[in-house]
Amino acid sequence: MSSAQAFAKINLALVVGPVRPDGMHEVVTVLQRVDLHDTITVEPADLLAVDGFEADTIVRDALESLAQAGGTDPRWRVTIEKRIPVAAGLGGGSSNAATALVLANASLERPLPPAQLDEVAARLGVDVPFFLGLGAQLARGDGTELERVDLPTSYSVVLVIPDGETKASTGAVYAAFDERRGAEGFAERAAAAAEALATVTSVRDLAALPHNDLASSPLASELEAAGAFRADVSGAGPAVYGLFESHELAVRAAERFADVGATYVVRPVEASELA
Numbered sequence: 001m002s003s004a005q006a007f008a009k010i011n012l013a014l015v016v017g018p019v020r021p022d023g024m025h026e027v028v029t030v031l032q033r034v035d036l037h038d039t040i041t042v043e044p045a046d047l048l049a050v051d052g053f054e055a056d057t058i059v060r061d062a063l064e065s066l067a068q069a070g071g072t073d074p075r076w077r078v079t080i081e082k083r084i085p086v087a088a089g090l091g092g093g094s095s096n097a098a099t100a101l102v103l104a105n106a107s108l109e110r111p112l113p114p115a116q117l118d119e120v121a122a123r124l125g126v127d128v129p130f131f132l133g134l135g136a137q138l139a140r141g142d143g144t145e146l147e148r149v150d151l152p153t154s155y156s157v158v159l160v161i162p163d164g165e166t167k168a169s170t171g172a173v174y175a176a177f178d179e180r181r182g183a184e185g186f187a188e189r190a191a192a193a194a195e196a197l198a199t200v201t202s203v204r205d206l207a208a209l210p211h212n213d214l215a216s217s218p219l220a221s222e223l224e225a226a227g228a229f230r231a232d233v234s235g236a237g238p239a240v241y242g243l244f245e246s247h248e249l250a251v252r253a254a255e256r257f258a259d260v261g262a263t264y265v266v267r268p269v270e271a272s273e274l275a
Contacts, residue, residue: 017186089235135271
């Protein structure tokens with residue numbers, strides 16, 4: 001039996017472009033893990049079983065795909081201890097799938113090499129390969145073309161999941177983006193994102209990264225009024241995050257927004273914690 005933490009993520013930037021020939025949208029996004037996490041346990045079993053989260057499909061799909069790629073049968077029992085809010089834009093399902101892949105792959109007589117494991121992950125969802133890597137990543141293309149980036153992490157993060165708000169389907173979010181012609185000017189916006197990312201040397205520089213093209217929330221400006229040097233929606237939402245240089249200020253802000261919904265004070269996860 002083996003266990004590992006499956007961390008949530010936030011999008012420190014999300015620039016979205018036109019539809020690609022494969023039906024996906026071009027994106028430029030900066031992904032950063034935070035230490036809100038689920039726990040994944042994998043152990044040998046006679047048949048594949050996933051316990052602890054009845055709504056799961058992606059972990060089961062991940063291990064079936066792994067077994068097929070490895071030329072074996074999916075003989076694992078997975079237990080998911082959920083803490084990451086579901087369908088909130090924090091990547092919990094993708095993180096669970098990637099973590100289960102790593103643990104189950106290690107149990108194979110002939111584990112898949114990293115490149116092949118990445119291929120399995122990419123077929124499951126665009127965020128899954130990110131969770132196989134270390135540190136912050138710049139994602140391009142359909143979101144699976146990853147490049148490691150070194151970013152400052154000496155800040156605290158307040159996550160707010162507003163009560164009563166649910167995430168629309170990914171297809172609906174992108175359809176709304178296309179309807180409002182959000183892809184216009186993508187090349188220029190992508191170039192500006194790359195330029196802003198290249199100049200980041202301090203936590204305050206993260207404020208210059210472009211904001212989320214897919215979703216917005218009035219809570220972002222409220223978090224900034226509460227002291228965040230940057231605030232935005234993560235992914236397709238509804239989670240909103242605020243970045244704070246002061247941990248004490250972050251704690252006070254979280255208390256202030258407690259009547260809005262579930263709040264969490266977390267920190268970025270260092271690459272060294274994942275190695």
